[in-house]
Structure formats: structure tokens, C-alpha cells
Amino acid sequence: MxxxxxxxxxxxxxxKDEQWxxxxxxxxxxLLPARISGTSFWRSCLNLSNVISGIGMLSVSYAxxxxxxxxxxxxxxxxxxxxxxxxxxxxxxxxxxSVRSYPDIGQLAFGPHGRRAIGxxxxxxxxxxxxxxxxxxxxxxxxxxxxxxxxLAGCRVQGKQLFVLVAAAVIxxxxxxxxxxxxxxxxxxGLVASVAxxxxxxxxxxxxxxxxxxxKASTVLNVKGLPTSLSLYFVCFSGHGVFPTVYSSMKxxxxxxxxxxxxxVLCSLNYALTAILGYLLYGDDVQAQxxxxxxxxxxxxxxxxLTTLINPLAKYALVIQPxxxxxxxxxxxxxxxxxxxxxxxxxLASTVVVASTVPFFGYLMSFTGSSLNVIVAVLFPCLSYLQxxxxxxxxxxxxxxxxxxxxxxxxxxAVVGTYTSVHQIIGTF
Numbered sequence: 061m062x063x064x065x066x067x068x069x070x071x072x073x074x075x076k077d078e079q080w081x082x083x084x085x086x087x088x089x090x091l092l093p094a095r096i097s098g099t100s101f102w103r104s105c106l107n108l109s110n111v112i113s114g115i116g117m118l119s120v121s122y123a124x125x126x127x128x129x130x131x132x133x134x135x136x137x138x139x140x141x142x143x144x145x146x147x148x149x150x151x152x153x154x155x156x157x158s159v160r161s162y163p164d165i166g167q168l169a170f171g172p173h174g175r176r177a178i179g180x181x182x183x184x185x186x187x188x189x190x191x192x193x194x195x196x197x198x199x200x201x202x203x204x205x206x207x208x209x210x211x212l213a214g215c216r217v218q219g220k221q222l223f224v225l226v227a228a229a230v231i232x233x234x235x236x237x238x239x240x241x242x243x244x245x246x247x248x249x250g251l252v253a254s255v256a257x258x259x260x261x262x263x264x265x266x267x268x269x270x271x272x273x274x275x276k277a278s279t280v281l282n283v284k285g286l287p288t289s290l291s292l293y294f295v296c297f298s299g300h301g302v303f304p305t306v307y308s309s310m311k312x313x314x315x316x317x318x319x320x321x322x323x324x325v326l327c328s329l330n331y332a333l334t335a336i337l338g339y340l341l342y343g344d345d346v347q348a349q350x351x352x353x354x355x356x357x358x359x360x361x362x363x364x365x366l367t368t369l370i371n372p373l374a375k376y377a378l379v380i381q382p383x384x385x386x387x388x389x390x391x392x393x394x395x396x397x398x399x400x401x402x403x404x405x406x407x408l409a410s411t412v413v414v415a416s417t418v419p420f421f422g423y424l425m426s427f428t429g430s431s432l433n434v435i436v437a438v439l440f441p442c443l444s445y446l447q448x449x450x451x452x453x454x455x456x457x458x459x460x461x462x463x464x465x466x467x468x469x470x471x472x473x474a475v476v477g478t479y480t481s482v483h484q485i486i487g488t489f
Contacts, residue, residue, distance in 0.1 A: 116296030121338025127289030142297035185432035193372035194415035197227035250374025260364035276343025438470035
């Protein structure tokens with residue numbers, strides 16, 4: 061029997077309040093924005109689009125080069141799967157009005173153990189994504205300003221490490237913002253930067269002496285590269301751990317499916333165009349960050365790198381917000397404003413340390429996409445949806461079959477992709 065639709069103002073699963081409410085044992089719900097005075101529809105679109113369209117912009121051309129032209133079919137498949145699992149998250153959120161975060165869904169579906177498990181996995185995934193932002197900033201700024209150095213407390217800081225610190229200093233004030241309606245303006249800047257990166261690649265193709273290199277981009281299918289390709293495609297559509305935060309911040313969270321659809325379609329089109337442009341330009345020689353292929357000194361290279369740098373700056377605060385809120389919820393401190401600033405600063409400082417010591421951006425992205433992101437974006441939403449709805453209102457047989465198929469794909473990508481990325485990381489030492 062198909063799941064029954066109810067009014068968004070009512071819990072989809074009646075009687076759940078008698079079993080569990082996160083307000084009884086957790087302050088987490090108090091930390092999220094109120095729904096009544098929340099974020100508008102279009103600001104929510106900006107926030108969610110900024111979550112989806114981010115760091116994957118740089119690696120999507122590399123992903124295409126690893127799998128070949130036919131891997132674009134996998135790109136479409138991954139996009140469709142992640143959109144569908146996003147809708148499953150929406151349904152899980154609507155199952156009970158007390159559910160306000162991703163770990164709350166774990167509690168509703170699997171009890172305290174589910175809450176802890178998904179919380180740990182989600183926070184590690186978001187943390188690694190935040191680290192990758194800083195690695196990205198350091199690598200590209202070092203390309204833009206080679207040889208820069210600075211003396212700090214008697215120590216010479218230079219290259220990537222210097223620019224990781226500079227990026228962290230710029231990002232820091234945005235991490236203190238809690239209101240997602242304010243962050244929407246930051247998200248708008250990030251989206252403009254994503255589009256500008258694609259435009260810069262088109263500019264590079266027009267300005268290049270030989271234009272596109274069809275011979276260099278002639279790989280139709282590379283089976284050995286498919287695990288890496290798939291993993292990086294999942295990175296493109298990552299961000300499911302932040303979906304509940306965006307959902308809970310909305311004035312009318314019943315509109316979340318529309319917000320998800322608009323954001324997914326726009327980001328997918330931009331991703332696909334960037335992938336094709338980058339692969340046509342540099343073929344199999346495209347690097348894990350396509351901006352590193354652009355010739356030094358060219359105006360379009362500077363535009364591409366500068367716009368690339370803006371995207372992580374605009375997205376970092378959204379990514380670490382669930383982490384900061386989870387830590388804040390566990391601290392019995394009355395002065396929440398100061399606590400928020402201290403926690404966000406501490407999280408940022410720790411990511412600076414990690415980013416300064418991790419050199420392999422592409423492999424880190426592949427590992428994050430194949431292991432943690434697949435769990436957060438694919439496996440957990442499917443399993444939670446089945447666990448919540450099948451015993452209560454039932455799930456249509458066709459949907460059960462589709463979900464099982466998605467779970468099989470997710471498990472295969474997680475196992476093969478994780479093995480491949482770990483093997484590549486070990487090979488760098």
C-alpha cells in the first residue's frame with residue numbers, strides 16, 4: 061500500500077510524540093531557526109543550491125576524464141539518485157514535527173544507536189568537506205601568487221600553508237552567523253562564482269590557440285577509472301547532511317521538494333557544462349582541480365581562480381553549521397552567542413591544521429564521495445525511509461524495489477570506491 065499523504069502541519073506518523081521527542085533529551089531543536097519566522101522560498105533555493113553546487117565543480121572534469129564520455133550516463137544516474145534520496149529526507153522530516161536534524165531522523169528510525177551512528181558519519185563527512193575547502197584555497201592561491209611568504213612569530217609561513225591561513229581568516233566571520241536567511245546572501249555570491257568558473261573555461265577555450273583538443277578527449281569508456289569517476293560524481297551532489305538544516309529554517313517547509321528540484325536541476329546543468337568544457341580543453345591531462353590546468357598569467361585564469369576561491373568561502377559556514385550546533389547543544393552554557401563564536405572558531409582552527417598537512421585533494425574528494433557521502437546521501441535516507449514508513453503506512457512495492465536497487469548501487473560504490481581511493485592515498489606516501 062502506498063504511503064498516505066497528510067497535511068504538512070500534521071505529523072505523517074501519528075502517535076509518535078508518545079515515544080520520543082528530541083526536546084526531552086536534547087537542546088538541538090532549540091538551536092535551529094524557527095519555522096514561522098524562517099527563510100523565504102527563494103533564499104532557501106540559494107542556500108540549497110550553494111550546498112549542492114560547490115567543490116565538485118573543480119573535480120567534475122577530472123571525473124569525466126577518468127570514466128570517459130559514457131560515464132556522463134552515470135553522472136545523470138547519480139544526480140537522479142541523490143535527488144530522490146533528498147525527497148526521502150523530506151518525507152522522513154515530515155514524519156514527525158519534532159524531527160529537526162539528520163541525527164533526529166536516525167533516532168526516529170533506529171533509536172539512540174541510529175542517532176549516534178549517523179551523527180558521527182555525517183559530522184566526519186562535513187568536516188572532511190570543510191578541510192577540502194581549505195586545501196582548495198591553499199592550492200589555487202599558491203598558483204595565483206607563487207613564492208609568497210610571511211614571517212609569523214619567528215617562523216616563515218609560505219606557499220599553500222600561508223594561503224590556508226589567509227582563507228581561514230576571511231572565512232571566520234561567516235562561521236559566526238546562525239541565521240540562514242542572512243547566509244542566503246553569502247550563498248548568492250557562491251552561486252555567481254560557480255557560474256563564473258564555467259564561463260572562465262569557455263573563455264579559455266575561445267582564447268586557446270588550438271581550442272578544444274578532440275584527440276586528447278577521445279576516451280569513450282575507461283572501466284578502471286569508473287570507481288573514481290562515480291565517487292567524484294557523488295561529491296558533486298553531496299550536502300544531504302545539511303538538507304535538514306535548510307528544511308528546518310524555511311518559513312514553509314512543505315515547499316522543500318520544490319526548492320530541492322530547482323536547486324538540483326540548475327546545479328546539474330552547470331556541473332555537466334563544466335565537465336564537458338574542462339574535458340574538451342585538456343582531455344586526459346585534466347587535473348583533479350581543473351583550474352590548475354589553466355595557463356599562469358592569463359586573465360581568464362585569474363578570473364577562474366578568484367571565482368573558485370569565492371565558492372568555498374561562501375559555503376564553508378553552511379557546511380560546519382551542523383557540527384557547531386551539535387557541539388553547542390551538548391554544552392550546558394547559558395551564553396549561547398559567545399559559545400557559538402568560540403565553537404565555530406575552534407572547528408575552523410582544527411580544519412586549518414588538517415588542511416595544512418594533507419596534500420592530495422583529488423584522492424580526499426574521492427574517499428569522501430565513495431565512503432562517507434554515499435552513506436549520508438544514499439544508504440541512510442533509503443534505510444531510514446523504509447524503517448519509518450513500512451511498519452506504519454506501508455510503501456508501494458515498486459518503490460521498495462527501486463530503493464533496494466539504489467541500496468545495491470550505493471553499497472557497490474562505497475566498497476569499490478573506498479578501496480580505490482585508499483589505495484591511491486597510500487600510494488602518495
